[in-house]
Amino acid sequence: MGATPAEIDAAGTGRQKRFRNGMFSPMGTAAFLFAIWGLLLTPGPTNTLLALSGASVGLGRSLRLMPAELAAYLLVTVPLATAGADFLAGAPLAAVAVRLAAAGWIAYLAMRLWRLPAPGQAAGEVTLARVFTTTLLNPKALIIGLTLLPRGSEPDFLPHLALFAGSVLAVATIWAGGGALLKRGDGAPRLLYRRAAACWLAFLAAALVGAAIRA
Template sequence: MIDLLTFVPAVAAILATPGPTNTLLATSGAQAGFRRSLPLVPAELAGYGIAIATWGLFLEPASAALPWLKPLLKLACAVYLVAVAWDLWRDAGSPENGDHLGARRVFSATLLNPKALLFAIAIFPEAAFRDLSGFLQTMSFFAAIVVPTALGWIVFGSTFSGPSARIQPRLIQRGAALALLTFSVSLGVTTLG
């Protein structure tokens, strides 16, 4: 059974923290606007669902036998985030930059987001990984927190778009790239340290 008094605040706090997925959601809100960014929310849910299930069901038990597995995967996530940051920086202001902020990019960033590991091993109850009904129940509570949080990041980003915006979308995208790079370096340093 889920203790909602601890689960909800913990999930909400972690999801509200800036990271790779939230950076992409806000950037898309700024670049494409609120309505065109809505398809990113199901992409985030799918990414988290697959990543949390994988960590909880397979990788966490495997890492007990292979202690190098978690650090290696965390470093791989850090390298991927550097690549995402580079793409955002390089393509800032280009007319086709919407391709880099689409559902596929959000799904991939979320799938490799280290927050999923934290959810799987520290926030989700162990019972969530014992049977499908327990996992689906926990994921439904999780989704009820993900959706408004994702919408909040998109709204935040969309406040920087439109005719009244004082900040150029190119600068927002470059700022997002720097935020992702910072997150990646932090992940790499804590993994190696």
């Protein structure tokens, strides 16, 4: 005789609780940090902008961009961790729309980076608004909010959110600092980096469009 719907629901709830209790135990916190750092360190549109800023204006002046990145990440991940899964389950096209919007914005950034600045125009075009918008549309925020952070009602939510925020700032410093190493050379390496960054962003935009089509 098959299990009743109530028994199936109870079993599923039990598995979810056991998973979360294991994931967010002290050992689970280490796994959480490992996953967060692995994801944040991966080259992406926001990291590309931070490295470009470091190469253009140095690490010190790039630090002002990091609060914008953190604010955008929190603006996405906190609502997703509290109610995002239920919303996306009822609106399957929402994730597709986010991917397409992100692809459009990243393609725009790629074109801006590829074009050479006019004579007398500053080479570094990384602004607070661009970092904020790019991070807001960054698919990493969806992954973190929906799969890595605990649910907003769980007691581990705030500690893990604080760890996530600190990780964002630390990784941003690493990327901007890496870009700042290029600032010590002449203009040719920085121009090469701009073109390489533009090509990488174009690839990311195409990958997002492909993912949206397959969804």
